Amino acid sequence: MPHSFRTLEDIIDNGFCIGCGLCKALAPGAVITMVESENGHLRPRASNPIQTEQEAAIMRLCPGINIHGPFGKTMGDADPVWGAVKRVARGHAADPDTRFRAAAGGIMTALSQFLVESGRVSKVLQVRADPENAVASRPVANRDAESVLASSGSRYATCATLERLPDILAEGEPIAVAMKPCDIAAIRNLQAENERARKLIVCTIALFCGTVPSLEASDDFLARRGLTRNDIVEFRWRGHGCPGPTYARTADGREFEGAYREFWVDNHWTTQFRCKICPDAVGLQADIATGDAWPGGWPKGEDDGWNMLIAHTEVGEHLLADCEAAGKIWLEDSDIEFVSDTQPHHVSLRRALAARLAAGRIAGLPEPNFSDLGLNACAAGLDPDTLAKNFAGTLRRIRAGQGDEAVKADYAD
Numbered sequence: 001m002p003h004s005f006r007t008l009e010d011i012i013d014n015g016f017c018i019g020c021g022l023c024k025a026l027a028p029g030a031v032i033t034m035v036e037s038e039n040g041h042l043r044p045r046a047s048n049p050i051q052t053e054q055e056a057a058i059m060r061l062c063p064g065i066n067i068h069g070p071f072g073k074t075m076g077d078a079d080p081v082w083g084a085v086k087r088v089a090r091g092h093a094a095d096p097d098t099r100f101r102a103a104a105g106g107i108m109t110a111l112s113q114f115l116v117e118s119g120r121v122s123k124v125l126q127v128r129a130d131p132e133n134a135v136a137s138r139p140v141a142n143r144d145a146e147s148v149l150a151s152s153g154s155r156y157a158t159c160a161t162l163e164r165l166p167d168i169l170a171e172g173e174p175i176a177v178a179m180k181p182c183d184i185a186a187i188r189n190l191q192a193e194n195e196r197a198r199k200l201i202v203c204t205i206a207l208f209c210g211t212v213p214s215l216e217a218s219d220d221f222l223a224r225r226g227l228t229r230n231d232i233v234e235f236r237w238r239g240h241g242c243p244g245p246t247y248a249r250t251a252d253g254r255e256f257e258g259a260y261r262e263f264w265v266d267n268h269w270t271t272q273f274r275c276k277i278c279p280d281a282v283g284l285q286a287d288i289a290t291g292d293a294w295p296g297g298w299p300k301g302e303d304d305g306w307n308m309l310i311a312h313t314e315v316g317e318h319l320l321a322d323c324e325a326a327g328k329i330w331l332e333d334s335d336i337e338f339v340s341d342t343q344p345h346h347v348s349l350r351r352a353l354a355a356r357l358a359a360g361r362i363a364g365l366p367e368p369n370f371s372d373l374g375l376n377a378c379a380a381g382l383d384p385d386t387l388a389k390n391f392a393g394t395l396r397r398i399r400a401g402q403g404d405e406a407v408k409a410d411y412a413d
Ligand SMILES: Cc1cc2nc3c(=O)[nH]c(=O)nc-3n(C[C@H](O)[C@H](O)[C@H](O)COP(=O)(O)OP(=O)(O)OC[C@H]3O[C@@H](n4cnc5c(N)ncnc54)[C@H](O)[C@@H]3O)c2cc1C
Pocket: 101, 102, 103, 104, 105, 106, 107, 108, 109, 110, 125, 126, 127, 128, 137, 151, 152, 153, 154, 155, 156, 157, 158, 159, 161, 178, 179, 180, 183, 207, 208, 209, 210, 211, 212, 213, 290, 291, 292, 293, 307, 343
């Protein structure tokens, strides 16, 4: 018999928490802190009991267990994997310095800068390095082009992205959000029931998100060089080139670099169970979703930095056109087949999700509130062996113990 999530512990213990910190903001009296788990993911820990209404709000809004896609009745000609498509393009920031420093082509930074500089929003909610811990990340509401640039680059690590969201909205100013798809899902959940969030969050930009690796990955990178987190004052996962090196700088000025491949393949890291069953890791709900533009999904070497991007809504389509007209970004039209070619792991995941979620049901996990995600259309035509492999893999993972149990990443599976 399907049963639902009832408590914060249900979400964490069943492996559905992604550490976004929204619950902390929704239940101030519970004094929730975001604590790094043994294997390097942030998890909420409440010091006081959570009030009944606040826990009910968490159950409705938590993006770990609530994802409502756009595949409603009006999505007739939507792409089954990529959702509503108003425009598809390949491009980059016009400013060469932004393009160089950013993760890929700097589109997220250039769009965010345009939004604040043009006065369309007062600030953009993004992430940046924790000033006290170079591998940790903090959410930040950037008000100008310089601070937006300081938030560029991919932080392949856990971050309580939404822990300050209600405070930021309480300032009453229009904002944009440039983050991961699950962060945008939480924004949409909030907007569905909160007039202020609907009015003030005027634009959402998502990155395609393969997963968030644990902080073990950066620890491993540092350990191989005889360093710990305490030794370093700067850490970059990529950027300063595309993909650019993984980079660490110590307080006494020593610099260390590693290859993109080393970070993903050689380091030990774990992934969150929730990422393995993520029904929207491609930003279906965002106005604009963007990612890397490497054919085959993996860099062949260094390049100048390019983004693939999809405008899902009119808001996104107009923002691209206006930013392009202002000379802040350079775009060439592309097509959805090329997006799929650059993101093979996302195509595979979207197609396999119905099987993975069915395994969760059979294993007796509480039922997440995932709707309008087009999962059956995605799975249509998938061969029985692939479906069976995904079903069995998810069952195995659940039986091995999910939640914060260490599960060595099997990214490709
Ligand atoms: C966890 C993670 C997984 C990714 N997986 C994929 C993938 O599967 N396929 C793919 O093509 N691209 C992936 N990317 C995105 C890719 O690395 C680039 O970030 C993306 O192409 C945007 O490039 P850009 O040059 O426009 O970004 P930039 O201009 O450098 O801007 C980066 C933006 O990302 C935000 N950001 C960075 N780290 C985080 C974080 N941890 N949480 C929330 N927001 C963050 C910043 O706030 C900023 O707004 C991933 C990025 C991350 C952080």
